[in-house]
Amino acid sequence: MKPNIQSKLSIHLLFWILYYILEVYLDFYWSRYQFPEFRWQLRLQNSLFLELGYFMVKIPLAYSLLYVYEKLNINKLLKYILCIIIFIIAVLAHRFFTHYIIYPHIYGVIETLDGKQPSGFINGLVAFNSFMDLIFMVGLIFGIEITRQKNLLKDQISKLKSEKLDQELTMLKAQINPHFLFNTLNNIYGMALKKADETPDVILQLSKIMRYNIYEAAEKSISVEKDIENIKDFIQIQKIRHRHLTVNFHENIDHPTQEISPLILIQFVENAFKHGVSESLGNTFISIDIKLKNGILEYCIENSKEERPNGNSTKIGLKNIRRQLELIYPGHMLIVEDKSDRYIVKLTIDFNDPFSI
Incomplete structure (x- = not known):
């Protein structure tokens, strides 16, 4: 059985059980005043049987x-007409059961309006009572079903959004890996041409x-x-190629096993090398400071760059990173400072944020 059908059956079964208990209680309480001569055991027995009888009208009507x-x-108009016809038939069935079965066979009396005047099968007051009894039940069952469907739709939308986010993140990550591999292989190629002794070590890294x-x-x-270890491996490869590079790496982590989405932090390091160090002449530097305390990550990267008034290469890759951060850590704070001689990125992620994926 499908989970949705099973859930629907469970909810409806629970509704009918609770509704039956409520109706038995109300009828038992009403019969206390209507038939004071009956013992409570008899009144309870009558209430249990007559409500089961009413269910033979109410359940077909509801569904x-x-x-x-x-x-x-x-057509909507035909729906309304059909619903009215079904409801009229249900009211007549309700009246038939009340007038010809409940009063004469369960209570052993003739149905009356005010305790004295006999009631006919149909008149305004008794028909209204039947109508109110049925409309109350219909309102409850429709309310339950509409609420259930809204919750089901909300869950389906949430699931679709989650699947869409996962697909988008997978696609964004796929854009990173080939780019990273291409850059690193270029580095190894340059070292191989120079027959550098460090080439095997770089390949291992x-x-x-x-x-x-x-x-x-x-x-x-x-x-x-693990994410920081990967960043360090990446830096080791780059330092072998960039002989005049100064790298300052500081870390202060109070919770090393804190979970983080992979390939977020290293992208800023890649940008620092590609659009800072690789495009600069002479002595260059990269300063990386990462701190994690009480579930809050503070990540700062500062790198040197040449002054290029019309350059915009530093913006390459940022769009990808920003989109990932928006999807995974919507409460993050990212500050980018593009100065004449350096490029500074400051990222803050609160892992305690309930809206983070």
Whole structure:
């Protein structure tokens, strides 16, 4: 059985059980004044049996109206007319059961209007009483069903949004890995041309990084400790190529196993190398400061760059990063300062934020 159908059956079954208990209680309480000569055991027995009888009218009425309202594909006016006809038939059935079965066979008396005057099968007051009894039940069952459907729709929309976000994040990450691999292979190619002794070490470092990108980055989240280790491996590769580079790396982590989305932090380091160090002449520097305290991550990267009044290369890749942060950590704070001689990025992520993925 499908979960949705099972959930619907469970909710409706619970509704009818609670509704039956309520109706038995109300009838038992009413019969206390209407038939004071009856013992409470007899009154309770009568209430239990007569409400079961009423269910033979109420349950078909409820699901006939729900079927017409939800499933029947006809003109709205015809729906309204059909619902009215069904309701009139139900009122007549309700009156028949009350007048010809309940009073003479359960209570053993003739139905009366005021305790003295006999009531006919149909008149204004008794018909109104039957109408109110049925309309109360219909209102409850429709309220339950509409609420259930709204919650189901909300869950489906939430699931679709989640799937869409996962697909978008996967696509964004796929844009990162080839870009990173291309840049690193270019570095190794340059070293190989120079027959540098460090080439095997760099290949080994690349192997570790690619293992991270293929396996670790496929996960929804990893530990901050692993993410920082990947950044350090990346820096080691770049330092071998950039001989005049000064790298200052500071970390202060109070919770190394804190989960974080992979490939977020390293993108800022990649940008610092590609659009800062690689495009600068002479001595260059990169300063990385990462601090995690009480579930709040503060991440700052500062790198040197050449003064290029009309340059905009530093903006490349930021759009991708910003979009990922919006999807995963909507409460983040990202500050980008593009100065004449340096580029500064400050990122703050609150892992305690309930809206983070």
